[in-house]
Amino acid sequence: MGLTAVAARGSRARPLRPLLSAGLRTLSASAVRARPRGLVYEQHGEPAQVLNLKEIDLAELGDSGVNVKMIAAPINPSDINMIQGTYATLPDLPAVGGNEGVGQVIEAGSRVTSLKPGDLVIPADAGLGTWRTEAIFGEETLLKIPPDIPLTCAATLSVNPCTAYRMLSDFEVLKPGDSVIQNAANSGVGQAVIQIAAAKGFKTINVVRDRPNLQELVDRLKSLGADHVITEEMLRKPEVKELFKKIPRPILALNGVGGKSATELLRHLQHKGTMVTYGGMSKQPITAPVSxxxxxxxxLRGFWMTQWKRDNAQNKEKLRGMIEDLCDLIRKGQLTAPACQEVPLIDYQAALESSMKPYVSAKQILVM
Amino acid sequence: MGLTAVAARGSRARPLRPLLSAGLRTLSASAVRARPRGLVYEQHGEPAQVLNLKEIDLAELGDSGVNVKMIAAPINPSDINMIQGTYATLPDLPAVGGNEGVGQVIEAGSRVTSLKPGDLVIPADAGLGTWRTEAIFGEETLLKIPPDIPLTCAATLSVNPCTAYRMLSDFEVLKPGDSVIQNAANSGVGQAVIQIAAAKGFKTINVVRDRPNLQELVDRLKSLGADHVITEEMLRKPEVKELFKKIPRPILALNGVGGKSATELLRHLQHKGTMVTYGGMSKQPITAPVSxxxxxxxxLRGFWMTQWKRDNAQNKEKLRGMIEDLCDLIRKGQLTAPACQEVPLIDYQAALESSMKPYVSAKQILVM
Known part of the structure; x- marks a missing residue:
């Protein structure tokens, strides 16, 4: 599948093909099924070298376990860093890769109250190991999501849209008409920011890197609800002042890049505004003038969804409320999945390779 | 007066000489007095060139004016920057230099309720122009202070000790035993931080630049209440880990330097801690790793006393409460003035020259 075709189609979420044909029938635990398999690594290193597709023994279901058949799981940059051993949290080894995805409950232990067979679930926390066909998870590690959400959206809901949602909610009190500036506007988080902000009436100034097909990108981000899309170079020119005659200076800046790009965001921020850093794609630190x-x-603040989930582990209602809000936006067509490329689990090497190429904007989704 | 002698004596506040002999008698408005004079600048530039000691006409007292005889006023770096025209706020020109100091009320307008002749006052806001012998100020621009506070302390109370006090109060909830790290520990703010923190039971890690007479400085800061005094170089070495076996990692870092020094403070900060920047002596920006x-x-936050006073202009009780707290500490001997060198107003050129020399730690105080 060509990336251009994917990008052009990516602004609308759509169900994953395997499910379009299979439908959302509740799978029976007693049905004859293939042995559970997953992408396992026994040591840290380059994913293509250390990951192997292996059969995995299922844990005991017990009273409180939940047997989940995984449907789809994306490959995120943080998944790669975790396997490489460079991420901020690392699992005990051997481990199954993947931290995000969507699955369906096949069977639930007798003491499980919040989930029943047929329910769609996503991880409530990082570290579950989602690149597998089936697993027994603890009830508290899963969140039920409504059945009418496109599976591509569900599989990519728990990291990027949640990050965007929290950053727009937790740092500044924004009212309709206020403006937000962000770099990496074409990233998964960036696209979610554009859509959630548009739904709430916040104006967005979206900074992207210059590229040959810039107008195509501008059009796509505007179709998602972006108010202004400009390049890093345009942001540095004096002409950018004209922009701030039309809309107020941003009270919130969202930084996924670092380096000079972050310094530029800071320069345009309103007095007493906040810049939230959630990524560092440029691999450069943040430089801020003392003045x-x-x-x-x-x-200057930072945000990490994993930490937020830990900090709010005793307050699952807050997490559920956010997921409900996001699902409402999805239902209304105000929040769509990013451009995705679906790859059967068995072809994981090709998916890994694509996911690590620079400038590739389609997210690789493993279909189990 | 030799600087070493000043430094050695500087850890104890003492009254200014002119007042020791003159006593704190209430001056009479009708007494024969010299014409009011002040250090005036008509354009921005180097202070030695643009400042002139001139006679100044007094404004009308009116119903709400307060006639103040200035006693003493320090030369702060921000005063210099304001005259140079490089500071964040600049007065209308011509202007009188100086933003801090202590004076005595000679006469108060009929509607003035909070001040009476004989009261000692300090500025409630920046920009008053304190380098003068006498002025009519608005009641709301002045704060009464108790008569039993050494005048050197009073003259230097409204910027540095207030900055230290607010930074220790407004950013993190510190409890006795918690630790605070700061660079520029020998600055006016730094010394106030050491003393206020010691009075509240917070441990301080004080970072200073290496120098030939380091031990003398270490001893002096420890006599003020510093728990640990280390050089920038020591802070970068692995051995510094030993320090954090003795005391908890700091939850608050106070940065008056910027550049590498700030990055080092950040490196030792606890998870979820705050670094507050109040100065940039190195003229280098702040660099923070994205991680x-x-x-x-x-x-990462910033603090500027002038802004705090503006933000709290309608809430003078908060300002008064802070001044009372600080005066209590002064009375108990827990907060002293920094090393000062007193210079008669007429010798302002010598005082300006001394105040702009690098590595001079005695504050120049103009005596009117």
Whole structure:
């Protein structure tokens, strides 16, 4: 499948093919099924070298376990870093790769109250190991999602849209008409920010890297609800002042890049505004003039969805409320999945390779 | 007066000489007095060139004016920057230099309720122009302070000790035993931080630049209450780990330097801690690794006393409460003035020259 075709289709979520044909029938635990398999690594290293598709023994279901048949799971940059051993949290080895995805409950232990066979579930926390066909998970590690959400959306809901949602909610009190500036606007988080902000009436200024097919990207992000799309170079020019005659200076900046790009966001931020850093694609640190902190009183913060989930582990209602809000937006067509390329689990090597290429904007989704 | 002698004596506040002999008698408005004079600048530039000691006409007292005889006023770096025209806020020209100091009320307008002749006052806001012998100020621009506070302390109370006090109060909830790390520990703010923190039971790690008479400085800061005094170089070495076996990692870092020094503070900060920047002596920006923001969840903030006073202009009780707290500490001997060198107003050129020399730690105080 050509990437251009994917990108052009990517602005609308659609169900994954295997499910279009299979339908969403409840699978029976007693049905004859293939032995559970998963992408396992026994040591850290380059994913293509250390990952192997292997049969995995299922844990005991017990009273509180939930048997989940995984449907689809994306390959995120953080999954790659975790396997490489460079991420901030690392699992005990051997481990199954993947931290996000969607599955269906096949069977639930007798004490499980929140889930029943047929329910669609996504991980409530990172580290579950989602690149597998089937698993027994603890009830508390899963979140039920409504059955009418496109599976591509469901499989990619628990990291990027949640990150976008929290960053737009937890750092500044924004009202309709307020503006938000972000770099990496074409990333998974960036696209979710554009859509959630548009749904809430916040104006977005979206910064992207220059590229040959820039107009195509601008059009696509505008079709998602972006108010302004500009390149890093345009942001540095004096002409950008014209922009701020049309809309207020942003009170919130979202930074997924670092380096000079972050310094530029900071420069355009309102007095007392906040820049939230959630990624560092440029591999450069953040540089802030002392005067911005002292005299403009800007605040520099960071956000990590994994930490938020840990901090709110005793308050699952907050997590459920967010998922409900996001599912409402999906239902209304206001939040769609990013451009995705579906790859059968067995072809994981090709998916890994594609996911690690620079400038590839289609997310690789493993279909189990 | 030799600087070493000043430094050695500087850890104890003492009254200014002119007042020791003059006593704190209430001056009479009708007494024969010299014409009011002040250090005026008509354009921005180097202070030695643009400042002139001139006679100044007094404004009308009116119903709500307060006639103040200035006693003493320090030369702060921000005063210099304001005259140079490089500071964040600049007065209308011509202007009188100086933003801090202590004076005595000679006469108060009939509607003035909070001040009476004989009261000692300090500025409630920046921009008053304190380098003058006498002025009519608005009641709301002045704060009464108790008569039993050494005048050197009073003259230097409204910027540095207030900055230290707010930074220790407004960013993290510290309890006795918690630790705070700061660079520029020998600055006016740094010394106030050491003393206020010691009074509240917070441990301080004080970072200073290496110098020939390091031990003398270490001893002096420890006599003020510093728990640990280390050089920038020591802070970068692995041995510094030993320090954090004795005391908890700091939850608050106070940065008056910027550049590499700030990055080092950040490196030792606890998870979810805050670094507050109030100065940039190195003239270098702040550089923060993306991972510190995302995975350590550290917060980067700034503080500017002038902005705080503006933000709290309608809430003078908060300002008065802070001044009372600080005066209590002064009375108990827990907060002293920094090393000061007193210079008669007429010798302002010598005082300006001394105040702009690098590595001079005695604050120049103009005596009117």
């Amino acid at each position: 911005a902190l002292i005299f403009k009183d800007v605040k | 510190a923001l995302i995975f350590k969840d550290v917060k």
